[in-house]
Amino acid sequence: MPIHEKSLIRPENLVTHEQLTLEGVDVSGHWSTFIRSRVITDYNEAMEEEIAALPGGEYIHRCWQCGSCTNSCTVNAVNPDFNPRYWIYLIRMGLEEELLRDKDIVWQCVSCNKCTYACPRDVNPEGVMKATAHWLELKGHTAKKPSMEFDEVFSEQVFATGKIEEGRVLRQFFARTGQSLFQDWLVALVRGLAIRRPIGLLARLAIASIFRPRTRGWSRARAAINEYLGEQETAQRRALGLEQRGSER
Amino acid sequence: MTGKYRKVAYYPGCALEGTGHAYNRSTTALGQALGLDLVELKNWNCCGAMEVKNLDPKLQTYLSARNLGIAEKMGFETVMAPCNGCYHNLKKAEYDLAHDPASRGLVGQLSQKAGHAAYEPGGVTTIHALDWIKEAIGEDGLRERVKHSLKGVKIANYYGCMYTRPRHIFPEKDKGPGSESTSKPHFMDDLLAAAGAECVDYPLKTACCGGAHTLSDSDTSTKLVLNLLTTAEACGADVIATECPTCHTGLEMHQVRAARVLGKRTRVKILYFTQLLGMALGLSARRVGVQENMSDACDLFREKGLGR
Numbered sequence: 001m002p003i004h005e006k007s008l009i010r011p012e013n014l015v016t017h018e019q020l021t022l023e024g025v026d027v028s029g030h031w032s033t034f035i036r037s038r039v040i041t042d043y044n045e046a047m048e049e050e051i052a053a054l055p056g057g058e059y060i061h062r063c064w065q066c067g068s069c070t071n072s073c074t075v076n077a078v079n080p081d082f083n084p085r086y087w088i089y090l091i092r093m094g095l096e097e098e099l100l101r102d103k104d105i106v107w108q109c110v111s112c113n114k115c116t117y118a119c120p121r122d123v124n125p126e127g128v129m130k131a132t133a134h135w136l137e138l139k140g141h142t143a144k145k146p147s148m149e150f151d152e153v154f155s156e157q158v159f160a161t162g163k164i165e166e167g168r169v170l171r172q173f174f175a176r177t178g179q180s181l182f183q184d185w186l187v188a189l190v191r192g193l194a195i196r197r198p199i200g201l202l203a204r205l206a207i208a209s210i211f212r213p214r215t216r217g218w219s220r221a222r223a224a225i226n227e228y229l230g231e232q233e234t235a236q237r238r239a240l241g242l243e244q245r246g247s248e249r
Numbered sequence: 250m251t252g253k254y255r256k257v258a259y260y261p262g263c264a265l266e267g268t269g270h271a272y273n274r275s276t277t278a279l280g281q282a283l284g285l286d287l288v289e290l291k292n293w294n295c296c297g298a299m300e301v302k303n304l305d306p307k308l309q310t311y312l313s314a315r316n317l318g319i320a321e322k323m324g325f326e327t328v329m330a331p332c333n334g335c336y337h338n339l340k341k342a343e344y345d346l347a348h349d350p351a352s353r354g355l356v357g358q359l360s361q362k363a364g365h366a367a368y369e370p371g372g373v374t375t376i377h378a379l380d381w382i383k384e385a386i387g388e389d390g391l392r393e394r395v396k397h398s399l400k401g402v403k404i405a406n407y408y409g410c411m412y413t414r415p416r417h418i419f420p421e422k423d424k425g426p427g428s429e430s431t432s433k434p435h436f437m438d439d440l441l442a443a444a445g446a447e448c449v450d451y452p453l454k455t456a457c458c459g460g461a462h463t464l465s466d467s468d469t470s471t472k473l474v475l476n477l478l479t480t481a482e483a484c485g486a487d488v489i490a491t492e493c494p495t496c497h498t499g500l501e502m503h504q505v506r507a508a509r510v511l512g513k514r515t516r517v518k519i520l521y522f523t524q525l526l527g528m529a530l531g532l533s534a535r536r537v538g539v540q541e542n543m544s545d546a547c548d549l550f551r552e553k554g555l556g557r
Contacts, residue, residue, distance in 0.1 A: 055304070055305050055306055055307070056306065074456070074457040074459075074473065075469065078469060078472055078473070108462065108466055108469060110457050110459050110460075110461045110462055110466075110469070110470075110473075111299055111303075111410075111461045112410040112414070112456075112457035112461075113410055113411075113414035113415050114410075114414065114457070116414065116415040117413075117414045117415045117416055117431070127306070130303050145465075146462075146464075146465035146466065147303075147461075147462055147465040147466065148303075149465065150300065150462075150464060150465040151299075151300040151301075151303045151304055152304075154298065154300035154301075155297070155300050155301045155304050158294070158295045158297055158300075158301055158312070162294035162295060163263055163294060163295045164263045164295050164298075165263075165267065166263070166264070166267040166268055167267070170464070173464060173465070174464075177465075184509050184510075185502075185505050185506040185509040185510060188505050188509055189501075189502060189505045189506075189543055192505065192543055192545065193541075193542075193543045195545075196540045196545065196547075197540065198538075198540040198541040200270075200541075201270050201271075201538075201540075201541040204266070204267075204270060205267060205268075208266070208267065213263070213266060215292055215293065215294040215295075216292050217292070217364075218294070220362060220363045220364045221294075221315070221359070221362075221363035223362070224358075224359045224362035224363050225308065225311075225359065227362075228308070228355070228358075228359060229304075229305070229308075232305060
């Protein structure tokens, strides 16, 4: 694995001396910038295996560090700190402290799959991003992120009834994340739509919010899915060395 | 007319029953106008979209396998899904069932407990609405049927992420002339050009609109969408044609949000390709559901004489 020690060249790790002579050589000024020496002793050797145990992270060990994922990444183009290649490197090296610097942005992966398309080693970097975001939450490094709240609101409806109703997803998500439904732009959006009186659509949406769309005879599928989810949770918590939750789910 | 896909199973999905209803309406209207039968899957379930996959990809495979099993039981060899998310998930399930024993094992186990037969890969082929029109009618067939040409309408065709990525789940794509390309898709361009439209060279065809986080990370989505909109305008497009309800709604929502929150106004209209084709075939604007779009394209229709 190649060395990509970005952390070494952060401003706080660079030293420039105004006047310094070492063994008779003048090393003053910018052209003789030094990197502070450091010793790492706190490798988290379990991190790669733990992330590989979560859905999506299975193939992290295949990575060759070519950087195709970061190069193609949609979010990286918006925020250069979003760097899948670097995070995969940190995870495989067990450099947990360094990974935790970016703990609040990992969840922002938009699942566009450009990385998975570009990856020559079938690492499935998109899945690794999801597994890493889950790992950060399960380990208690971050609070539950908005995307996780959304995934849960959405999935709970699918598991409960076999279908979703978008209005309910929207309302529950806003409620769980403490946001108002009456945001300026949302109001403008609804007003813009209502002005052309799409009576059929409005009636459909209203009916769907009262009589939730559902798949008939879903109860056995629901029970099977919930049983499986319970087993998965137990297995994942065991793999991450976490205490098992009580009687939940 | 090739005779292919004259009658296929139809999987609309949740979005087409809600905010993407205009897509549902225009797709079925287009099918009727072209004499193509769509038979809705009986008692289908949600494909799990992106969200179930984030929690557990194998569970997504089960949800889609159940739908594929329904199509097979109804006697269909082909299921058509107009939504990129549904289409992608059915394709992904087909691939995983054929290549991943663990996914196959779980689908078998859950299907048994849920009380239905487990879907075996190879039973049903999933196609997109674009494949459906392209194969069943084709460009020549469309040209013969056009009543109101889209002449003078400049269109940027936007395919989004899930229609082409990751490529391994689309074995029929990238097979040379006549097949769809995963890097530069062109089926929508071909169809709309046959209806008379001028398709502009749009470099962001398969860029991402941030649809996965359209509500949970709105600021990123607004940035991504604004880039799509301004680039389309810079390419000279009047309209962005879409083929996915999530992309479509995302573009509409964040066009408004960009104007409200960032003060960045854009004028480009957003329409489903099925709406544009429907109007070219002489269907009224109302019949293809433009009143259900959030992006108001009425002035454009007046200017170009469409949808009367």
